Amino acid sequence: MPKGKSLLEKVDQPRSSENKKSKSKRRKKKNEIDWLTLFRFSIMLFLAGVIVFHYYLITENQLVSFYVEFWNRHKKELSPILVFSGFTLAVFLTGYRLGKRR
Structure with a gap:
């Protein structure tokens, strides 16, 4: 060393x-x-x-009247967004529950 x-x-x-x-x-x-x-x-x-x-x-x-007026103005844009998000959420939740059972 x-x-x-x-x-x-x-x-x-x-x-x-x-x-x-x-x-x-x-x-x-x-x-x-x-x-x-x-x-x-x-x-x-x-x-x-x-x-x-x-x-x-x-x-x-003014809360209810604000949202009613907002919905009436933007119904064309909000409807497809809500349908798509609801469908996506339903598909993923169904897949999650079926996958959790196995």
Whole structure:
């Protein structure tokens, strides 16, 4: 075995360059934008806006009339979307229940 430090002594001592790299990685992560957190925040903000809007409509007794008017204006666009989503949901739920039985 060659003279000098043993293998255990080399492993126990951390290198200064490794410490610098790990610190720089930590700094970079703090400066980067976490897109998932930003997306989640925007969804929560949107839901809060929807709740406030519905609360306003309820207090003004306009909720039902708003949705009736909205349905009458956009019936041509909403009907196919609702039929497609209902059909898709029914097919996937049926497949899920049949697959779960087996």
